[in-house]
Amino acid sequence: MSTITCKAAVAWGRGEAMVIEEVEVDPPQPMEIRIKVVCTSLCRSDVTQWESEAFAPLFPRIFGHEASGIVESIGEGVTEFKQGDHVITVFTGECMTCKHCTSGKSNMCQVLGMERRGLMHSDQKTRFSIKGKPVYHYCAVSSFSEYTVVHSGCAVKISSTVPLEKICLLSCGVAAGLGAAWKVADISEGSNVAIFGLGTVGLSVAQGARLRGASRIIGIDTNPEKYEKGKAFGVTDFINPADCGEPVQQVIKRITDGGADYSFECIGDTEMITTALQSCCDGWGVTITLGVPKVNPETKTHYGLLLSGKTLKGTLFGGWKPKSDLPSLVDMYMKKEIQVDEFITHNLAFEDINNAFELMREGKCLRCVIHMPKK
Numbered sequence: 463m464s465t466i467t468c469k470a471a472v473a474w475g476r477g478e479a480m481v482i483e484e485v486e487v488d489p490p491q492p493m494e495i496r497i498k499v500v501c502t503s504l505c506r507s508d509v510t511q512w513e514s515e516a517f518a519p520l521f522p523r524i525f526g527h528e529a530s531g532i533v534e535s536i537g538e539g540v541t542e543f544k545q546g547d548h549v550i551t552v553f554t555g556e557c558m559t560c561k562h563c564t565s566g567k568s569n570m571c572q573v574l575g576m577e578r579r580g581l582m583h584s585d586q587k588t589r590f591s592i593k594g595k596p597v598y599h600y601c602a603v604s605s606f607s608e609y610t611v612v613h614s615g616c617a618v619k620i621s622s623t624v625p626l627e628k629i630c631l632l633s634c635g636v637a638a639g640l641g642a643a644w645k646v647a648d649i650s651e652g653s654n655v656a657i658f659g660l661g662t663v664g665l666s667v668a669q670g671a672r673l674r675g676a677s678r679i680i681g682i683d684t685n686p687e688k689y690e691k692g693k694a695f696g697v698t699d700f701i702n703p704a705d706c707g708e709p710v711q712q713v714i715k716r717i718t719d720g721g722a723d724y725s726f727e728c729i730g731d732t733e734m735i736t737t738a739l740q741s742c743c744d745g746w747g748v749t750i751t752l753g754v755p756k757v758n759p760e761t762k763t764h765y766g767l768l769l770s771g772k773t774l775k776g777t778l779f780g781g782w783k784p785k786s787d788l789p790s791l792v793d794m795y796m797k798k799e800i801q802v803d804e805f806i807t808h809n810l811a812f813e814d815i816n817n818a819f820e821l822m823r824e825g826k827c828l829r830c831v832i833h834m835p836k837k
C-alpha cells in the first residue's frame with residue numbers, strides 16, 4: 463500500500479473559500495480503512511465549524527462528514543471490511559467494547575466518539591498532507607477529498623445495491639433527526655410536536671414524528687420558504703417568528719392547550735433552547751436540543767422551567783449506534799419506509815463545492831450532494 467495523491471477541497475482559513483489542492487493521503491494504519499469517496503453531502507455543522515469563531519482555528523483542514531464510498535484498502539487487523547465494499551462514514555464511531563458501547567444506553571463511544579482536534583483517534587496524527595505539511599481532518603471523516611482514511615469503527619458496510627448518491631444523507635443529518643424523534647424523544651401517537659428550524663435535521667424530526675402518528679407538527683422557521691418544504695415531511699402548522707407579533711412560545715402554548723409534548727431545537731442557537739423549553743408543556747414536556755451553536759455555546763434557563771417537570775436533553779447523531787443501528791435505517795430506506803431523496807435539493811460536481819457552502823449560508827438548500835470525479 464502506498465500513499466495516494468489526489469484532489470481535496472482544502473480550507474486554508476476561517477470562512478475562506480475551499481481550494482481544490484493535490485493532497486497526499488497516507489495508507490490506512492492498523493484498524494483503519496482508506497475509502498474512495500463517491501458522494502458527500504454538506505451538513506450545517508461543516509459550515510459552522512468552518513466559519514465560526516467559537517471553535518479553535520484548525521487550518522488547513524478538509525471538511526465533510528456525510529459521505530458514501532468504496533473501500534480502497536484496509537489497514538492491519540481489519541477483518542470487517544475488504545477492498546470494494548460499499549460504506550457510509552459516521553462522525554461518531556462505535557468500538558463495540560467500551561462502557562458506552564456495551565451499555566445499551568448511549569452512543570457516546572469513549573474510544574471513537576466525536577473527534578474535535580482534527581486528528582485520527584488512534585495516533586493523534588493526520589493522514590493528509592500537502593508537500594509534507596499536515597492537513598487537519600474534520601470529525602475523523604474529511605470526505606471533501608477523493609480519498610480519505612477513517613477508523614474502521616467509523617464506517618458502516620452497506621449493500622452494493624444501495625444508491626451511494628442518496629445514502630450519504632444517512633451519515634448525519636437525516637439519521638440525527640429521525641433518531642431524535644424515535645430513540646431520544648420516543649414520540650408517541652397523537653402527540654403535539656414543535657420543531658425549531660426546518661433544515662434537513664428539523665424536517666427529519668418532522669418525518670419521524672409523522673411516522674409515529676403525531677397529530678400536530680408545528681414547524682418554526684424564519685425562512686418562509688420552509689413551509690412548503692415542511693409540508694412534504696409532515697409539518698402541519700408553520701410559524702414564522704417574524705410574523706406572529708407575540709413570542710412564539712405563547713402561540714405554541716395557545717394552540718396546544720399549554721404547550722407541546724415535545725420540542726426540538728434544530729437551529730444551532732442556544733437562546734432557542736429556552737424558547738423551546740417554554741414551548742413544551744409542564745409535567746411531561748421534553749425538549750431535545752440537536753443544534754451546534756455558532757456563537758455562545760453556553761445555555762441559561764429559568765430554573766422554574768425544570769421544577770415544573772420539563773426535561774431538557776441533547777443528542778449527537780440521534781442516539782444511534784452506527785454499526786448496530788444504521789443498517790436497519792438503510793433497510794427502511796430501501797423499502798421506501800423513510801424519505802431520504804426528497805432532502806436533496808442540489809447535485810453538484812466536486813469542483814463546485816464552494817457553491818454548496820454559499821447555498822447553505824443563504825438558506826437556499828436542504829442538502830447539496832457533491833459528486834466526486836468518477837475516474
Ligand SMILES: NC(=O)c1ccc[n+]([C@@H]2O[C@H](COP(=O)([O-])OP(=O)(O)OC[C@H]3O[C@@H](n4cnc5c(N)ncnc54)[C@H](O)[C@@H]3O)[C@@H](O)[C@H]2O)c1
Binds near residue numbers: 703730825
Ligand atoms: N446533534 C447532531 O447530531 C447534529 C447532526 C447534524 C446537524 N446538527 C446541527 O443541527 C442544526 C441543523 O442542521 P441543518 O443541517 O438542518 O441546518 P440548516 O441550516 O439547513 O437548518 C437550520 C434552519 O433553521 C432556520 N433558522 C435559523 N435561525 C432561526 C431562528 N432564529 N428562528 C427560527 N428558525 C431559524 C433556518 O432558516 C434553517 O431552515 C445545525 O446547528 C447543525 O450543526 C446536529
Ligand SMILES: [Zn+2]
Binds near residue numbers: 507527528635
Ligand atoms: Zn452533520
Ligand SMILES: [Zn+2]
Binds near residue numbers: 560561573
Ligand atoms: Zn465504544
